[in-house]
Amino acid sequence: MATLGMSEAEKAAVQAFRADVVEPSMTKLVIIDFWAEWCGPCKALAPVLEKVAAAYADKGVVLAKVDTDKNQFIAAQFQVRSIPTVYAMFQGKLVADLTSARTESQLRTMLDQLLRQLPITGEAQQQEAELEPLIAMGEDVLAAGDAARALSIFDQLAEMAPDNPAVVSGRARALIVAGDVAAAEATVAALPEDIATLPEIERAKSALALAKSAPVVSDLAPLEAAVAANPGDLQARYDLANAQMAAGDRDAAAQGLLTIVATERDWSEGAARQQLLKLFEVVGLEDPWVSQQRRKLSAILFG
Numbered sequence: 001m002a003t004l005g006m007s008e009a010e011k012a013a014v015q016a017f018r019a020d021v022v023e024p025s026m027t028k029l030v031i032i033d034f035w036a037e038w039c040g041p042c043k044a045l046a047p048v049l050e051k052v053a054a055a056y057a058d059k060g061v062v063l064a065k066v067d068t069d070k071n072q073f074i075a076a077q078f079q080v081r082s083i084p085t086v087y088a089m090f091q092g093k094l095v096a097d098l099t100s101a102r103t104e105s106q107l108r109t110m111l112d113q114l115l116r117q118l119p120i121t122g123e124a125q126q127q128e129a130e131l132e133p134l135i136a137m138g139e140d141v142l143a144a145g146d147a148a149r150a151l152s153i154f155d156q157l158a159e160m161a162p163d164n165p166a167v168v169s170g171r172a173r174a175l176i177v178a179g180d181v182a183a184a185e186a187t188v189a190a191l192p193e194d195i196a197t198l199p200e201i202e203r204a205k206s207a208l209a210l211a212k213s214a215p216v217v218s219d220l221a222p223l224e225a226a227v228a229a230n231p232g233d234l235q236a237r238y239d240l241a242n243a244q245m246a247a248g249d250r251d252a253a254a255q256g257l258l259t260i261v262a263t264e265r266d267w268s269e270g271a272a273r274q275q276l277l278k279l280f281e282v283v284g285l286e287d288p289w290v291s292q293q294r295r296k297l298s299a300i301l302f303g
Contacts, residue, residue: 010073017074021064025089028060029111029120031098034075034085036068042084045102049086052107059115060122090118108194127161135166142170143283145248147177165200172204173282176211177248184208206281213275214242227256234260234267241272245279254279254293262300273297 006014024030033049035042046065053063068075068083078087078094088096088111096114101107134157142150154171161167168187175184188196188204195201217223223240226233241256257279260272276297280290 006073013071013073017066017071021066021089022092024062024064026091027120028062028090028122029095029114029118030089031061031063032078032087032089033063033065034068034078034080034083034087035065036083038069039083045084045086048102048104048107052104052111055108056111056115058123059111059125060120061111061115088114090114090120105194128164131157131161131164131167135164135170138170138174139284142174142177145177147174147179150174151178163195165195165198168195169200169204173207176207179216181208181211184211203281203284206278210245210275210278210282213278214246216246217243220244220247232263234264234272238268238272238275242275245275250279250283250289254296258293258296258300261297265301 021030021032031049031053033042033046035046049063053061066074068080078085084099086098086101087094088098095118096110098107098110101110134153138150138153138157141153151171151174154167154174157164157167158171168191172184172187175181175187184204185208188201188208191201220240220243223236223243226236227240230236237256237260241253241260244250244253244256254276257272257276260267261276265273276293280293283290
């Protein structure tokens with residue numbers, strides 16, 4: 001904002017705005033709430049803005065309130081024609097109009113979208129960057145089948161970041177592989193709704209569903225013998241694949257399920273394909289192994 005030709009009061013207002021809003025926006029996402037004392041909707045929205053801003057403070061979000069009665073010049077510069085008007089500013093530029101977000105859920109959704117797009121580094125982002133290689137290590141150990149060590153890693157991470165969805169998911173899946181399905185189920189069931197629907201947690205839910213449909217079998221030999229004696233017995237092959245999954249042999253399990261799909265794709269209402277998709281979700285849809293198995297499945301279905 002240029003100050004040439006302004007009154008002293010207007011210059012003071014601009015300087016205050018720069019100090020309170022523009023300068024913080026150089027490194028943080030500033031929510032600007034244009035309000036007035038007489039505005040009922042403003043008073044109704046204020047607690048929502050304050051609650052969400054406090055919850056997102058460690059992510060680099062701050063709230064700045066601008067009383068339009070006391071700052072008419074500033075409001076005019078931003079073409080505020082009605083209140084409440086809520087904007088988001090980053091590095092001195094408006095990056096979003098948040099006025100339509102009147103509920104906590106709506107505001108959180110919009111902020112999450114902005115934070116994914118903007119290079120803002122708050123305490124939460126810094127912690128996430130520090131946790132990322134540790135989470136990856138836990139996932140590698142879990143993929144290698146060492147459930148006890150993986151659980152130890154995720155237990156330690158849970159002490160550092162108990163609400164991190166990747167940590168919660170990894171810990172739940174480590175519990176499942178360790179054989180404590182009940183504890184994993186309790187962990188997922190206790191999550192608040194805003195976390196329970198995240199992709200990382202859906203992965204843990206898929207692992208739970210898979211564990212329930214594929215209980216651990218202490219001896220695979222009878223199932224292997226049944227398939228060897230009658231390769232066309234798809235139920236026996238399906239039971240063996242489930243047991244192999246429970247034992248952590250995803251290659252053998254996938255091969256068995258793919259064989260069923262290739263033999264009779266709609267067998268048992270597509271149970272083999274559905275089980276494969278659950279396995280893919282548990283392993284991780286971005287995993288190269290999943291991509292490889294998906295190509296095999298596509299070749300069978302569309303080849």
